[in-house]
Amino acid sequence: MMLPKPFDYHRPTTLDDALSLLARHGDDASPYAGGTELLLAMKMHFADYDHFVDLKRITALRSIARHGDVLSIGALATHAEIAADGVVRDNLPVLAGLCASIANARVRATGTIGGNLCFAEPRADPPVLLSALDAQLCLRSMHGNRWVSAGEFVTGALETIRAPDELLLRIDVPLGMGKTGYERVVHGHRTMAGAAAMLGRDTVAAPRVWAGCVAAHPVPLVATQNYIAANPGIVDDNLTEAITADVAMLDITDDEDASAEYRRHLAVTVARRAIAAALGEKASA
């Protein structure tokens, strides 16, 4: 039986109160939302915080809305809420579809998109997709707001650039930038490899292809992006070669689920599938 060590629990109802608690307790405090990862880490004694700052009563952090060409998702929106939200389903079905299949129904009912990003579990899917979509994250501390690209947010396994006194408020996803695809291979309930592609309409946006769930954090596949930019709409052996070259440079190690070699194979496969999905094609193999 795994039990967390005792800690203090705070339940602010305003953002200002939450920020002030985080400022006061610094490294000793953790924001707390769905708890799907934080409580597990506390129970396994991987994490040890003296203060939980529960954000769930700050309802403004839950909202999902479209403003012009931006889909704005509150950090506290749960996976189930995002999956069921009409605005997300209409404007960003690739995200609604992913959120509908994360982990299991209980995790989806309580786990939040913001918690998923901030915990930065290397096997998490949303950071990979949001990086390819070039989502912008709004962080706030008592000193003000700052914006960070999703692709720059996660810096390592369980590490982000969020400071202890900062909260992730919302995720802004630009809409209409291109066609998107997300593909992954899941073993048990953990993603073995995931990849996201956003292929720009004409020359409006450069192609973005990101791999994740294989190394410590999501990474752009640069040779692949360059190949697609030069050869738009073509899924051939040269594309696979470009993906393979990118994946060969990733820092992938053997772990309890798979050898590094097998994981590289999966990473190449899902990247090709994600590109094909974005193009509306069925990938071979």
Added chain:
Amino acid sequence: MPTSHKITLTLNGNLVEATVASHTLLIDFLRHSHALHGVKRSCDMQICGACTVLVDGCPVSSCTMLAVDTDDAAVLTIEGLGGQDELDPVQEAFLEYGALQCGFCTPGMILAVKALLASNPAPSRAQIRHHLSGNICRCTGYQKIIEAVESLART
């Protein structure tokens, strides 16, 4: 310094007031303070579904939620289903279809099904399988469970 909190919740239809420590898990509050032993502790990692309860209608793993999180909420465990003399329709269907063997996963399965049918009264077989994929039965009697749920799907 760890703190205690007064909470008020509706537990299986009854108003309950309690004082809980910050770090008390919902599963321990339900099993130890309220003797609701239909809530099963198994994997402790939100994988198996044996400890599933409904909080405001949502399925949650009570092993990975704090008791204090249920302040102002409605919590339903298997003990709160059906009445004194009658079973809930989901329980009836599980009996009729023989959808249980050892019974350890059954409370969690049935509550997961309640949540599914509340949000989707006519789920397809694929939707039933997807929804229940987070509830593990080690007797592996999944076929009967899916047939029981299909019998409840309004057509």
